[in-house]
Amino acid sequence: MAGGRTETTLQAVRRHLRNGWIILTERGAGALYGAAMREAAKLIDQPVGVFLAPRDILRDGPTLFRSQGLRATVGAVLRQIAAEHDPPLGRSRNPVNAAARAAAVRYHYAHDLTKPDGVVPARRPVNDCDFALEVPFGFAPQPKAAGRVAAIVHAFYPETLPAILARLANIPLGVDLFVSTDTQAKKDEIAKATTGWSKGAVEIRLVPNRGRDIAAKFVGFADVYARYDLFLHLHTKKSPHGGAPLARWLDYLLDNLVGSPGIAQAALALFDDPKMGVVLPQHLFEIRGILNWGYDYELARGLMRKMGVEIDKNRVLEFPSGSMFWGRSAAIRGLLDLGLRFDGFPEESGQVDGTLAHAIERIVLMAAEARGYEWLKIVRRDLYPLGATVLQVAGPKDIADGRLKVFQPCLAAVDTEVAPYARQQKETRPIAAYPSRNPRPRLNLLVPSVNPLQTFGGVATALRLFETWADALGPAFDKRIVVTDAEIEPAGYAALPGYAPTPFVASHDAAARALVDASERGVGRLDLRDRDIFVATAWWTAGLVRDVERERARFFGGARPFLYLVQDDEPNFYGWSSKYALAEATYRDGADIIAVINSEELYAAMTAKYAFRRAFCLPYELNAEIAGLLAPRARERTILVYGRQTVHRNGFELICAALTRWQQRDPIRASRWEIAFLGESFVDELVYPVQNARIEGKVALADYADRLSRASVGVSLMFSPHPSYPPLEMAQAGLTVIANSFPGKDLRARCPSIVALDDPTPENLSRAIEQAVAGAEPNIGAVTPHVALTPLALPGPRADADEIVALLREAAQ
Secondary structure, three states: OOOHHHOOHHHHHHHHHHHHHHHHHHHOHHHHHHHHHHHHHHHHOOOOOOOOOHHHHHHHHHHHHHHHOHHHHHHHHHHHHHHHHOOOOOOOOOHHHHHHHHHOOOEEOOOOOOOOOOOEOOEEEOHHHOOEEEOOOOOOOOOOOOOEEEEEEEOOOHHHHHHHHHHHOOOOOEEEEEEEEOOHHHHHHHHHHOOOOOOOOEEEEEOOOEOHHHHHHHHHOOOOHHHOOEEEEEEOOOOHHHOHHHOOHHHHHHHHHHOOHHHHHHHHHHOOOOOEEEEEEOOOHHHHHHOOOEOOHHHHHHHHHHOOOOOOOOOEOOOOOOOOEEEEHHHHHHHHOOOOOHHHOOEOOOOOOOOHHHHHHHHHHHHHHHOOOEEEEEEOHHHOOOHHHEEOOOOHHHHHHHHHHHOOOOOOOOOOOOOHHHHHHHHHOOOOEEEOOOOOOEEEEEEOOOOHHHOOHHHHHHHHHHHHHHHHHOOOOEEEEEEOOOOOOHHHHHHOOOOEEEOOOOOOOOOOEEEEEOOOHHHOOEEEOOOEEEEEOOHHHHHHHHHHHHHHHHHHOOOOOEEEEEOOOHHHHHOOOHHHHHHHHOOOOEEEEEEEEEOHHHHHHHHHHOOEEEEEEEOOOOOHHHHHHOOOOOOOOEEEEEOOOOOHHHOHHHHHHHHHHHHHHOHHHHOOOEEEEEOOOOOHHHHOOOOOEEEEEOOOHHHHHHHHHHOOEEEOOOOOOOOOHHHHHHHHOOOEEEEEOEOOEOHHHOOOOOEEEOOOOHHHHHHHHHHHHHHHHHHOOOOOOOOOOOOOOOOOOEOOHHHHHHHHHHHHO
């Protein structure tokens, strides 16, 4: 036992040894070393404080030593070592996610609303995380595109048009030329320059000098796109405001788009992918430092709203800087349907930002994504200084592999950081998603943990039902388990041998049975298929499913319901709080929820408050494995306590207070009885001054069944509508059980011998324990029979696997 302020040296040593054993057996030797360093930091300095990596001692140590002293400096080093070696408290170490960590995209971003000059900052990948495919390809692609393409060129400076025409000759298809300019004199000059154009038709139009090339392309030639599948946007670009650094911009863009027959052929080959909407050149390196929203955010937001899409500055900004790109007409249909007019653009006055044209340039890729299309960037290796970000394309597979790095969706959420104000609700961290190309339907389970020591009744039930439904769906459906909270330990992977350990990173998504550790939100993205169907468990997984489903709808269109395995009235776990509101919101607007509600009592409680698309009742049944393991054993003087110290609804404090009162009131008899706390490991000092207590934690089912067969009394509280498994399991095994009643729940309806206290104060609970112990004494050493529970009338449709599977099939269509 541990004795609080009166703890002796021997008791302290015993406590540390026990804690060390728990850490070693549950988290490994590395975690034990980390915990030891943390304890050392407490002794030398304090439990919390700054961190100092050993490699930084020479650089930062002297400053820390001068400002805070030797103890603080040593403590900072020890805390850093502890954080590095103890995964639950420090950096994660799951080796399966090593690929995800290596591929994690880093961003330049500040949450500042505007800069001092009024510019709206943008989230942009850092330079070494911004990739492009190398052109020309290292093989000779054979584009499937047939017919002609439309080359739409705004020629404000006709003198540079010949350079464009020379590049256009590299296109291996017919090219109809559509040229705009703003004066008759320029039109005549353009007519002369295009006299010898032999690849297709030529049309020259006069347009107002408003909106520069953007208005000319999207308004002046708005009628052209319906006649062509593919187009190329170019213009006679000059950037007089940029001086020498931007003098090569025009040639850079042209050379990356149509600089040679091989480059043009490569660009066209990318459109063999029916999802490809835009192919754009990598940014001119000289402008990378000024890629932002500028003064265009409000205009861009308004345009996207007209297309039915909400944006925010926290999403990634990517766009064809210089407004030259290959495109699919269907991909920009949203922009064309805005009804843009020339008079909506300001008169030309040398503006360098803040106009409608600049806003449209920044949302071209967003508009394409909103129509279900993707984009890719290309670049010539010799034109771009960061060679490591130029991805070689030696064959078609390299295009598919490169897509995973190059295409980082603009409309998808990427901010998975936990803000300081949200650190008490880390479970709600968003999951970033990535559009998968795998067309197969898939059933997905989002669950907080699969580690055996953390899979209590609710998680175990979720895993069992998921397997039942997934197996019934058959081989036509893939299946995936996504762990949202607890890093998957080796034992977790071992417990699910039929699943492939799969990194949390955008991939080709080929695994038919995948197990994904998404606890490290910041390192990757979750592959998301068009026909993904989700099963939510804890309330926050339901919130995550709704977020992911919104992403799926954005990527692929349509709406799909999800299955919500409701295992308690979870909002009430948190009192009146933010978590209460978040949890409660997952049950509201239930038109997208197929609810499977665990137990008759909970079904009645939840359906009385919330309306779901469909609702099914999962009646209580004794775990078949436990039932098979129960055996006739002589009863012993043992009280089994379902004591999860971290789960408030299990009334841990009340039970300990009641046991203390009983023992102190009846010491002679109590000295002959042992108390076994099951369900969760914790340090034994937390039950002090309860005597004769063993903290056994979560035990294997065989060991649990053995304890049920030998114990005489059980204590298990649950302050919620759910009946809870332990008291019913104890009752069926023949124990005298002390539990509690709750509005809508009375376990005596299932087993009259259960003592269900209406007022479970420590005093009343202690009296019930005393009576139960006294009543059990005559049967010590005897074998008592198991008890059959009385089934309750079903309050709603039974959760029939065939009917649920039929709904899942329908949802995946």
